[in-house]
Amino acid sequence: MLSIQLFRTDKELLLEGLKKKNFKDLHLVDEIIALDEERRKVQAESDTLAATINVASKQVGMLMAQGKKEEADLQKATVAASKDAAKNFIQQLATIETDLQEKLLKLPNLPHSSVPAGKTPEDNEVVRQSKDTPNLTAQKLPHWELAAKYELIDFELGNKITGSGFPVYIGQGARLQRALISYFLDYNIAAGYKEYYPPYMVNEASAYGTGQLPDKEGQMYHATEDNFYLIPTAEVPVTNIYRDEIIKELPVMMTAYSPCFRREAGSYGKDVRGLNRVHQFDKVEIVQFSHPGKSYEALEQMVFHIEKLLQSLQLQYRILRLCGGDMSFTSALTYDFEVYSAAQERWLEVSSVSNFESFQTNRMKIRFKDENGKTQLVHSLNGSSLALPRIVACILENHQTPEGVKLPEVLIPYYRDSFIK
């Protein structure tokens, strides 16, 4: 949620940013400004009236104590007379505030100045790309065939137990999941992130906090009996750890593994074959809360952190700076990491790292005391390090050899073998 101060002081900047994000309903800006002014006007009047009522009420008590009953009754009448007006003001205020809030929630975050203009993924900017491309000559099997060949993943079995998009990992496949999760967590912890093991279901307030509600409700599995939501990412429970808190020491660096549940309503076709898109998958997430002046530095660090991780897995990757039109609603700057699937001959997104600035924390009221002792919103950032399915897909495809899948060096201690065969 954008801060209301922006509307009072930087209207031009606001409009410019919204345009870059291809936001259409620009008239909302003027409506919000008008509502804000009205709100302040009504509040001033309401507060004044409330003040006079409070004074009169206090006098009733004093007069009664002195035994001046008639004068007290007079004051009572004064208060009673103002009561309707006071109630009216309160209702007016509530209406205006609800309206204001609703409109404010419709506006996306403003893009950072480095965000390229554009509307579609084609307009994303390639920041860096690893040089070498995998040299697969003899065989070039896609991961779903490799998974069948080595009995790693049974997609059909998942259909029977639950439904499509719920793969069952078996034997070496299951072991690889465990190895990757442990490796990713250890890698993050070594960089200073604190490990959390959060709940996999959250309440409504948490889902609102990170912005899954109200607009992305259909993407989450909902346990209606208790009104809990299955988390679509560990970002939700982990970020909410600090909801309504004033943080004592920045930065806060957290990492968590969790399964992720996504309904992915409306996705079909060859793009979702195998592990490319599933309803339940595993991911290790990193989250940071940062001083507003240092959040972009933190973002670059996170990008570097993930880049090194991908290099250690010997996967070919590229880093994209998303254009205004392709960025998420809440983000100010997003870098996507894609790894090249040699067998499918396409890039697959494996991580997305974003700075949300104060867009999330404004809604969740996550703050700190600045140098002058004033309470300010912190900046929040997060990224995947990493999402497993597509990493698994690329490891299988890109490291396939006639002898089996040769695992990268760093995974061997975790997998306790060097080949999947």
Add this chain to the structure above:
RNA sequence: GGUGAGGUGGGUGAGUGGCUGAAACCAAUAGUUUGCUAAACUGUCGUACGGGUUAAACUGUACCGGGGGUUCGAAUCCCCCCCUCACCGCCA
């Protein structure tokens, strides 16, 4: 699921209708002092939204789990909801 107790500021915890935005203690923080890896003393110390100011000072309103009600006036009384704890039941 049943029964009981309870939800107050960073923490413990007092407060059962006006003198309470809230005692006391602890923590935190600033300073004073003592020549020692600390103690003593003093001050400051909730949040939000307004007004005000270059910025402060200052000032108004709201908030004692959430919502509603009674009353001139509510942390305090009433109703509904949520949550926590204890015991019982069930159980990985």
